[in-house]
Amino acid sequence: MKAAQKTVVLLKNENDLLPLDLRKMKTIAVIGPNAEGVHLGGYSRRPAHSVSILQGIRDRVGTNGTVLYAEGCKITDAPNDWHGWFKDDVKLIDPKTQADNIQAAVDAARKADVAILVVGENESTNREPGPRTISAIVTHSTCLARRMI
Numbered sequence: 001m002k003a004a005q006k007t008v009v010l011l012k013n014e015n016d017l018l019p020l021d022l023r024k025m026k027t028i029a030v031i032g033p034n035a036e037g038v039h040l041g042g043y044s045r046r047p048a049h050s051v052s053i054l055q056g057i058r059d060r061v062g063t064n065g066t067v068l069y070a071e072g073c074k075i076t077d078a079p080n081d082w083h084g085w086f087k088d089d090v091k092l093i094d095p096k097t098q099a100d101n102i103q104a105a106v107d108a109a110r111k112a113d114v115a116i117l118v119v120g121e122n123e124s125t126n127r128e129p130g131p132r133t134i135s136a137i138v139t140h141s142t143c144l145a146r147r148m149i
Helices: 002-007 053-064 082-086 095-111 136-147
Strands: 027-029 066-070 114-117
Touching: 027 053, 027 095, 027 136, 053 066, 095 136, 114 136
Parallel strands: 027 066, 027 114
Antiparallel strands: none
16 A cells, blocks of 8 residues: 555646647657557457557647657567557667667757656556566666656
């Protein structure tokens, strides 16, 4: 219970930033390894219709602004969406190899009025045939998030 309480993240809507005002936010950066793929979790079938976070934001913004995208970092070598669940031999990516990807994300964020960071576990890290090293997920996501601040 203590671990759960310490890991809860509350969103502080400082200065009424949310919902985003597309009249003011003309350039939005969507950054993170989980933004482009559709994440359904394990034991899911091919969806009849799906929309990634990135596509949903692009659809919402439409011609009213610009959406920039940067992956930021890779966590595993598996497909970065629900297909990752079906890859058996998943290998973690060495965080030392991610400097260029993280820098591209920082550059995208600097060009934007607001940046939306999409990180966390995905189907290739939270699945059978055994858990992946959580420290790799934290390392990748933390490096990316720290550079975004």
